[in-house]
Amino acid sequence: MNPFAYHRASDARSAIALAGPAAGAKYLGGGTNLVDLMRETIERPSTLVDVSGLSKNIEARADGSVLIGAAASNSAVALHPAIRERFPVLARAILAGASGQIRNMATVGGNILQRTRCHYFYDQSTRCNKREPGSGCDAVEGFHRMHAVLGTSPSCIATHPSDMCVALAALDALVHLSGPQGDRVLPLAELHRLPGDTPQIEHVLSPGELIVAVEVPALAFGARSAYRKVRDRASYAFALVSVAAALDVEQGRIQAVRIALGGVAHKPWRAHQAEAALQGAVADEAAFLAAANAELADAVGLRDNAFKIELARRTMVAVLGQLAKEAA
Structure with missing residues (x-):
């Protein structure tokens, strides 16, 4: 060191x-x-x-939104009554990550900005464009079972490791920033970057800019939400695929839906194509499958990780089906 x-x-x-x-x-x-x-x-x-020492406060507002201080621990957020009641998808996503000891230490701001767990990023004997720009990406021809199938580039196929961020992306969370140039608020979905030719640039924060809070806007149907994480073992493992979703159904038709995917991209992946396909549709398995197919149409699998495309499809259908059944 x-x-x-x-x-x-x-x-x-x-x-x-x-x-x-x-x-x-x-x-x-x-x-x-x-x-x-x-x-x-x-x-x-x-x-x-x-x-x-920054704010750890979790403020449940009267309008249904929640403001979370960036220094709040992951455990505190997951166990907060307002989060569990209004946004169970967020509580479940956090509890699916890491271990109890790590969740007690890890902060909301740090979770958002954590870096990839790609083996090649950590192994300095290998080529990694994220660690050494321009050196190449050994993951493309190497062991890439855990790697991305959406939004990749020849420069990088690493995934973002956060569970919490997948739920926040589905919930349209806002990140409150403060820096040398002043304060601003940014949608979490716009914070992280896809790799392109510069995978070492992982987010859009300016030098010296600091996350001070995360705001989860009110969502009338946020209580009907779920998070499912598919992984190699039951605990302390990163997602092969994860799905965060919230669903509003009236008289058998979808009024509104929010979906995000984890374990499949360089950033938490908001499933806009699937959401558009489901708007106004009958809440049945055929609609859920069509929506999943629309979202995954551009997915590209490699030798070891192509299974993730079918796994993501089935997980999306299963989670949406579960939520639709609960709404019936």
């Missing part, structure tokens, strides 16, 4: 001020991802600004 300076911030303004003058400064929340990357010398910050 390389030498670094350490500062503890008392609030967002002081964090931004502390990070601003330092080239290569990084914000440190729970450290469950960043510290691992520092041990492997993949991340080499010159300065760490500890932001674990």
Whole structure:
């Protein structure tokens, strides 16, 4: 691990001020991802600004929305009564991730900005464009069973590892940011980037910009939501495919739907094609299958991960079917 300076911030303004003058400064929340990357010398910050003292408040608003401080732990969010009642998909997604110990340490802001768990990204004896831009991607011809089938490029086929972010993407969550240029609010779905030719640029945050809160807007049918994670073992495993969905059905027809996929792309994948196909449709298996086919029409599988396309299709149909049955 390389030498670094350490500062503890008392609030967002002081964090931004502390990070601003330092080239290569990084914000440190729970450290469950960043510290691992520092041990492997993949991340080499010159300065760490500890932001674990920022707001941990979870505010359940009267309008049905919830505002979550960026330093709130994943466990606190998953167990909060307002989250469990209004957005069970979010609680279930968080509880499907990592272990209890890690969820107790990991913060909401850090979860959103965690980096891929691609084997080749961590193995410095291999080529990885995300770790060393322009070096190549050994995953394409190597062991890529866990890798992406949507939104990939020849430069990178890594997946985003978060469960929480998949649920947040389905719920149209908003990320509150603060930085040297001021404050702004950004849809979570626009925060992460697809790899293109620059997979090392993973998000649209400006230098020194800090996540200070996440807002989950009110959703009338948010209580009818579900998260299903398909993985190799029952706990402490990343998703092969995951589906977060919320469904509003009246008299057998779909009035509104939200769907996002995990384990299949470089970012949490909002299933806009499937949502459009389901709007106004009869809530039955045929409609769910047609919607899944529409969403996965452009998916590209490789030697080891092509099974993910069929797995995603079946999981989408199963989750939507479950929600439709509950609405009947």
